[in-house]
Amino acid sequence: MSLSMTVLARARTIVAGIALVLVGATAAYGQRLLVPMDDAQQNHLKAYGLAYNAIKAGASAEWLLNYRGGAFLLADTPELRRQAGLSGITIEVLDNGKLGQIRSEIAANNMEAVPLEKAPKVAVYTPVDALPWDDAVTLALKYAGIEYTSIYDDEVERGDLTKYDWLHLHHEDFTGQLNKFYLSYRDAPWFIDLLQKNTSAAKRLGFANMPALKKDVAEKIREFVDRGGFLFAMCGATETLELAIAGKGVDIAQSFVDGTPMDPDADRKMDWKRTFAFHDAHLEQSPFVNSMSDIDGHQVNVPGRRQPLGTFTLFNFSAKFDPVPSMLVQNHRAVVNDFYGVTTSFTKTVLKPGVTVLANEEGAPWVKYLHGDYGKGTWTYYGGHDPEDPQHAIGNPPTDLSLFKNSPGYRLILNNVLFPAAKKKPLKT
Amino acid sequence: MAFYKALDLEAAGKYREAVVLFRTALHTPAGVNALLGLERAFAELGWADSLVAPLDTLIAADSHEETYRTVQLRTLQTLGRDADLHRAFDKWVRDLPNSATPYREYARLLLQKNRAGAADSVLIQAKQALGTTKDLQFELAQARAAQGQWIESAQAWRQALLTADYLEQAAAYALAPTPSSSRQQVREIFLALPVEVPSRRALADLETTWGSPADGWNALKGLPVDSASSEAWSEFAKRAESEDRWTIAREALEASLHYKRTPEIAIRAATAAMNAGDAPASLRLAPMSDAHGDSTLIAHSYLPLHARALAALGRPAEAEKLVDTYDRFLSPGAHNSLTRTIAWGWVRTGDMNRARAALAATGAEGDSSDAAGWLALYEGNIKSARGLLRGGTESSPELALALGLIARLKADTAPAIGKAFLALARGDTAGAAAQFIQSGERTPTVRSLLLLTAAQLQAGLKNDTAAVALWSRIVTDEKDTPEAPQAELEWSRLLRRKNDTAGATQHLEHLILAYPLSALVPQARRELELVKSAIPPSSTLSF
Numbered sequence: 001m002s003l004s005m006t007v008l009a010r011a012r013t014i015v016a017g018i019a020l021v022l023v024g025a026t027a028a029y030g031q032r033l034l035v036p037m038d039d040a041q042q043n044h045l046k047a048y049g050l051a052y053n054a055i056k057a058g059a060s061a062e063w064l065l066n067y068r069g070g071a072f073l074l075a076d077t078p079e080l081r082r083q084a085g086l087s088g089i090t091i092e093v094l095d096n097g098k099l100g101q102i103r104s105e106i107a108a109n110n111m112e113a114v115p116l117e118k119a120p121k122v123a124v125y126t127p128v129d130a131l132p133w134d135d136a137v138t139l140a141l142k143y144a145g146i147e148y149t150s151i152y153d154d155e156v157e158r159g160d161l162t163k164y165d166w167l168h169l170h171h172e173d174f175t176g177q178l179n180k181f182y183l184s185y186r187d188a189p190w191f192i193d194l195l196q197k198n199t200s201a202a203k204r205l206g207f208a209n210m211p212a213l214k215k216d217v218a219e220k221i222r223e224f225v226d227r228g229g230f231l232f233a234m235c236g237a238t239e240t241l242e243l244a245i246a247g248k249g250v251d252i253a254q255s256f257v258d259g260t261p262m263d264p265d266a267d268r269k270m271d272w273k274r275t276f277a278f279h280d281a282h283l284e285q286s287p288f289v290n291s292m293s294d295i296d297g298h299q300v301n302v303p304g305r306r307q308p309l310g311t312f313t314l315f316n317f318s319a320k321f322d323p324v325p326s327m328l329v330q331n332h333r334a335v336v337n338d339f340y341g342v343t344t345s346f347t348k349t350v351l352k353p354g355v356t357v358l359a360n361e362e363g364a365p366w367v368k369y370l371h372g373d374y375g376k377g378t379w380t381y382y383g384g385h386d387p388e389d390p391q392h393a394i395g396n397p398p399t400d401l402s403l404f405k406n407s408p409g410y411r412l413i414l415n416n417v418l419f420p421a422a423k424k425k426p427l428k429t
Numbered sequence: 430m431a432f433y434k435a436l437d438l439e440a441a442g443k444y445r446e447a448v449v450l451f452r453t454a455l456h457t458p459a460g461v462n463a464l465l466g467l468e469r470a471f472a473e474l475g476w477a478d479s480l481v482a483p484l485d486t487l488i489a490a491d492s493h494e495e496t497y498r499t500v501q502l503r504t505l506q507t508l509g510r511d512a513d514l515h516r517a518f519d520k521w522v523r524d525l526p527n528s529a530t531p532y533r534e535y536a537r538l539l540l541q542k543n544r545a546g547a548a549d550s551v552l553i554q555a556k557q558a559l560g561t562t563k564d565l566q567f568e569l570a571q572a573r574a575a576q577g578q579w580i581e582s583a584q585a586w587r588q589a590l591l592t593a594d595y596l597e598q599a600a601a602y603a604l605a606p607t608p609s610s611s612r613q614q615v616r617e618i619f620l621a622l623p624v625e626v627p628s629r630r631a632l633a634d635l636e637t638t639w640g641s642p643a644d645g646w647n648a649l650k651g652l653p654v655d656s657a658s659s660e661a662w663s664e665f666a667k668r669a670e671s672e673d674r675w676t677i678a679r680e681a682l683e684a685s686l687h688y689k690r691t692p693e694i695a696i697r698a699a700t701a702a703m704n705a706g707d708a709p710a711s712l713r714l715a716p717m718s719d720a721h722g723d724s725t726l727i728a729h730s731y732l733p734l735h736a737r738a739l740a741a742l743g744r745p746a747e748a749e750k751l752v753d754t755y756d757r758f759l760s761p762g763a764h765n766s767l768t769r770t771i772a773w774g775w776v777r778t779g780d781m782n783r784a785r786a787a788l789a790a791t792g793a794e795g796d797s798s799d800a801a802g803w804l805a806l807y808e809g810n811i812k813s814a815r816g817l818l819r820g821g822t823e824s825s826p827e828l829a830l831a832l833g834l835i836a837r838l839k840a841d842t843a844p845a846i847g848k849a850f851l852a853l854a855r856g857d858t859a860g861a862a863a864q865f866i867q868s869g870e871r872t873p874t875v876r877s878l879l880l881l882t883a884a885q886l887q888a889g890l891k892n893d894t895a896a897v898a899l900w901s902r903i904v905t906d907e908k909d910t911p912e913a914p915q916a917e918l919e920w921s922r923l924l925r926r927k928n929d930t931a932g933a934t935q936h937l938e939h940l941i942l943a944y945p946l947s948a949l950v951p952q953a954r955r956e957l958e959l960v961k962s963a964i965p966p967s968s969t970l971s972f
Contacts, residue, residue: 398965
């Protein structure tokens with residue numbers, strides 16, 4: 001059933017007069033739209049989708065770092081106004097005078113206007129049959145309206161990573177031990193199904209077992225970053241990716257997945273020179289302890305070691321001299337509630353020199369959010385599973401982001417999606 | 430005896446004197462009670478520190494008496510001597526290595542001080558020392574809840590309820606702040622086999638607190654039919670009745686009737702059914718045969734209910750006959766009330782003459798009743814209907830519609846609208862829809878509302894084509910009325926049910942953009958997100 005042409009024509013006319021979320025609107029187009037990202041914004045998460053899709057459509061866009069929570073400056077087009085109206089995104093129409101004032105303010109303060117040029121091609125490493133609701137990044141992308149492609153072992157092995165600019169990993173266990181859920185869930189139908197699928201994928205792709213396949217995938221991801229890719233990982237993928245890369249030639253998996261116990265000398269044999277973020281971490285040797293290593297500070301699945309959740313604080317960077325870390329921490333809140341994941345945080349003592357800490361918990365021996373360069377690319381790690389489900393457990397209902405549209409924790413994820421769009425500027429130093 | 434004299438002095442507020450006698454009684458058979466008295470008296474005097482020395486003496490003499498130890502911990506905590514408190518606890522554990530009591534008492538004190546983390550450590554210590562926490566489930570449940578570990582707390586509460594079923598409300602209270610993301614797991618813990626009445630009662634309380642009495646009832650309805658379940662059902666029904674949740678109350682009471690049939694429960698169940706709009710069930714649940722021929726009981730308890738049900742079912746003649754049969758057992762007030770009910774029944778059947786005659790028989794009271802208001806509306810007398818219906822006691826969707834309509838009508842008479850409502854009362858839904866459309870032609874001020882009502886009636890009859898034609902007309906010709914966004918929303922829902930996501934999207938987008946100030950915009954945005962699969966389908970709105 002469709003609307004009559006008359007109705008649609010009227011609708012288009014009315015669109016120009018949207019008043020609900022358009023602050024200070026005037027009827028004329030051709031100026032600029034400011035998408036504030038401070039507390040004036042009604043839907044922070046969808047605002048990222050608006051900016052992303054504006055760039056994708058070829059419209060001019062700038063990210064105003066540290067200005068009103070990291071506002072976006074977009075071309076004023078009927079389509080963008082329409083999308084903002086539909087999604088309840090707060091926008092403000094700027095005339096040249098107001099725009100000039102903003103530029104002066106940015107020039108005089110720790111702020112910067114970064115042009116956004118090209119919408120990155122986004123891939124998410126996730127099984128084809130996974131629902132988007134089981135991964136905070138796919139939840140955020142879906143909600144914000146940002147397109148992505150799901151890829152998994154088959155696609156990585158055939159070299160598809162070269163097709164994408166940005167890759168996200170979530171709770172995959174790259175040591176091939178399925179997060180050691182064998183300990184608690186070995187009889188659960190979903191676990192049996194997962195084990196069978198992964199084992200058969202390993203055989204299909206010519207690997208002896210699941211750990212061998214996952215290590216090879218990890219290696220290809222390392223190469224993707226080395227060649228200039230943008231990697232964003234959360235939850236258990238952060239820790240296990242590092243372990244898989246460092247343990248390339250070492251048996252670091254327990255016998256329930258590959259039939260042989262972990263090499264008792266594995267710790268000593270790890271090659272940390274090849275990893276992105278961590279060094280000199282220690283593997284958990286016991287097959288009966290649901291932990292991979294001492295990289296994770298919170299050890300949520302080990303009752304005697306589990307640490308309570310606190311809050312983490314985002315660091316403030318120089319927008320003019322450190323635009324990349326500045327982009328990654330743009331937010332309307334400086335302190336964010338922590339949330340658990342298979343890997344919740346990163347122990348300070350295992351951080352490599354040169355790693356940029358983006359957020360930490362004051363007084364705690366761990367950090368939450370990391371970034372660094374590797375070869376020609378960059379990587380970012382964000383501990384935890386779901387910023388709005390702090391105690392997340394298997395079987396929990398999915399998070400409905402329409403109830404958390406101003407989530408500061410989710411904003412950090414979306415900062416990562418957008419920052420590869422920024423035009424590289426030569427450093428002023 | 431010194432102890433009883435001390436109690437008298439304490440009751441008289443003579444604490445200094447009481448202290449002396451409680452002290453004397455410490456080494457008598459009433460020693461434990463004397464110590465508690467001494468604790469109270471010292472607290473009143475602000476001398477809690479004076480209790481420390483006598484306690485040391487008592488504990489040295491009898492290291493196994495748990496009350497002495499408990500009072501000692503309490504006293505040290507009151508004095509803020511945390512290090513001594515911890516030492517006293519450690520000593521108690523050393524003296525009684527196999528007892529859960531030291532851990533329980535210390536953990537409780539820590540919980541009272543909002544030190545859930547410390548309490549948790551004590552409980553972990555208990556697990557290591559005793560090999561189990563089965564006697565500490567209550568404390569464990571509280572500590573876990575205080576730390577936001579909802580799943581672990583629910584597991585402990587379930588265990589605690591096995592031996593202390595009176596804790597069900599405490600469990601519901603402690604778990605009430607569980608975030609929505611963890612609630613399903615909490616439910617599963619309480620619903621897990623074997624079925625236990627206390628854990629189901631706790632879950633029922635919890636679900637009701639979380640805002641869903643229907644889920645609360647789901648927790649209880651599968652219980653085996655026995656006295657404990659019957660009590661649980663009856664108690665749950667009482668809460669549902671107090672919150673006007675009549676369908677749930679009726680189901681719970683009906684379940685209770687399966688265990689034991691009493692006139693009181695039967696009448697409550699039938700009343701709940703009636704209030705839920707299920708008149709046939711009301712008659713079935715409380716048949717007059719239950720009264721075993723007790724005419725007084727019938728007249729006072731069963732007759733008003735049966736008359737009301739029969740009137741609602743459009744069987745006022747039967748109601749009239751019943752009232753005649755038991756008339757001599759009725760007071761004049763009760764008689765008039767029943768006559769008004771019968772008049773309402775005649776109104777429902779559209780027999781205005783008999784309704785008027787019935788009301789006339791009740792005098793002035795009848796002239797100001799709900800029935801009189803509806804009668805006026807059916808006759809097109811909007812002025813009278815406005816006054817009578819506004820002040821009425823009834824609450825129903827029809828009344829909401831009627832009130833909304835007459836509030837916007839400027840005219841004092843509108844016979845066509847009266848006819849439409851009359852057709853609706855007679856159950857002629859299609860006829861009523863046609864009448865609403867016709868009356869809309871004559872009353873442009875409320876045309877959009879009348880058309881929307883007609884569309885809703887057509888949609889209810891699954892006559893989608895007619896409904897869509899009306900919605901389209903409202904969106905096109907009545908676009909500046911409050912009914913236009915409402916029509917768009919209802920139209921989009923029909924399309925969504927038919928899996929026409931493109932059509933639904935079009936209407937929802939049009940609603941949002943064309944009526945940005947409408948109160949329906951948040952709902953439209955949410956439904957648009959569901960149509961586009963931008964949020965998980967579990968959040969689907971019911972419609």
